[in-house]
Amino acid sequence: MKNISVYPEHGHTLVAVIRRKSGxxxxxxxxxxxxxxxxxxxxxxxxxxxxxxxxxxxxxGDGPYLPSELPYDAVSIFIFENAAAAEAAWISPEGQRLDEDTLTFIDTQDQLIIPVIPRQIV
Incomplete structure (x- = not known):
């Protein structure tokens, strides 16, 4: 994994908003x-x-628009060089192991996967 200090604006970025499984x-x-x-x-x-x-x-300090109880438990951000690299990662053996683990503790019915274009402002 490369160490980068800013989000690349021309990469392939996915944001996963996730909630834990019941129990x-x-x-x-x-x-x-x-x-x-x-x-x-x-x-x-x-x-x-x-x-x-x-x-x-x-x-x-969190602002006025937060509910008293949060509906999600975490956000993950994945950045790949391009869409082809992301697709290859998801179908790789490593991607399959990650998916198997995901199913053990993440409620995949309620997760949000959002493709985004990051912009570094500050």
Whole structure:
């Protein structure tokens, strides 16, 4: 995985907004996400950057539009050089292992996968 300091505007970027499966505590979810899922995701061929953003309880400084209880548990951002590299990663053996792990702790019926064009402003 390459170390980059800004998001490439011409890459292939996917944002995954995820929720844990029923019966898994937030603490269990966060531990699995960091210690099991992250190492698997980092092995995807062609991956330039992978960032995890687990949620925290809303509080002071978060603005007026947050609900008291968050509907999702984390956001993952995957950046590949291009769409072909991303497609090759998802169908690779590493991608299959990641998908198998995803099914063990993420509610895939409620996740959002959003293709985005990142823009570094500041």
């Amino acid at each position: 898994i505590t937030l603490e269990e979810f966060h531990a699995h996400y960091e210690h099991i899922h992250a190492p698997l995701a980092s092995q995807l061929p062609g991956l330039l950057s992978y960032r995890q953003h687990p949620t925290r309880p809303p509080g002071q």
